[in-house]
Amino acid sequence: MVADAPAGPYALETSALNVAYHGKRALCDVSLKVRPNSITAIVGPSGCGKSSFLTALNRLDETVPGCTVSGNVRLFGTSLHDHPMPLEDLRRRVAMIFQRPTPFPLSIRRNMEIPIFEHFGPNRAHCAQRMESALEAVGLLDEVKDRLDCNATLLSGGQQQRLCLARALALEPHILLLDEPCSALDPLATEKVETLLKSLKQRLSLMLVTHNMAQAQRLADDMALFWVKNGCGYVAEAGPATALLHTPQSAEGRDYFSGRLG
């Protein structure tokens, strides 16, 4: 856990979270708890609201036309409803990584410098140190140290995704939201990212949306199975990953994990 993460029983907790698009509910009453220093896999069939859930957690929904969110989110015990924090502060603490890598079409160095300067001020020595340690953490430093001024879009897909992870990590997030982060990567790049995600548990909590059950099994400590009924997504079952995978208690879990539905 990072130094300025306040102590609390859960890294993140949602209560009765609802998401609607143009007044039509897409996600209903999601109450979930995420343990510190854990990986929680969010799984479920297409359209059950997994991405909508993640975007509600760092208020990315505010950029989506017609999207409304209600309910509460607690970050290390502090209610974001009762104690709203500036958006940029929230996004630093609750960072998000997408399916397709999203480097800025600028140099590798600028990709790292822009957010670091923005959050910590324009101190070049501090920035260089922070950039180096984040690139090192994602195993990219040796691969890019001689071409920091090359355009980031020239990196391979896997390297771009690790650069995006380094860019987020440089700001010391407490929670990392990952929306199918490996689905655009080949198996070798996927293995590198998975190894990295496992190692990141020492410093933060991760929430990973994945359709890949083998990946969920490899990475997840906890799991939440989302489902959809009458157009509204909900949590069918949540708990330790091994319990859900091997002895699901819900009808949805039995159908999904046996491969019969979803």
Ligand SMILES: Nc1ncnc2c1ncn2[C@@H]1O[C@H](COP(=O)(O)OP(=O)(O)OP(=O)(O)O)[C@@H](O)[C@H]1O
């Ligand atoms: N911007 C939007 N406008 C209107 N409806 C939306 C929007 N985004 C998502 N939805 C609807 O909300 C529901 C949940 O979508 P969401 O993308 O969160 O599901 P998902 O579980 O992440 O799906 P997938 O696994 O296919 O990515 C779907 O019915 C979807 O059509």
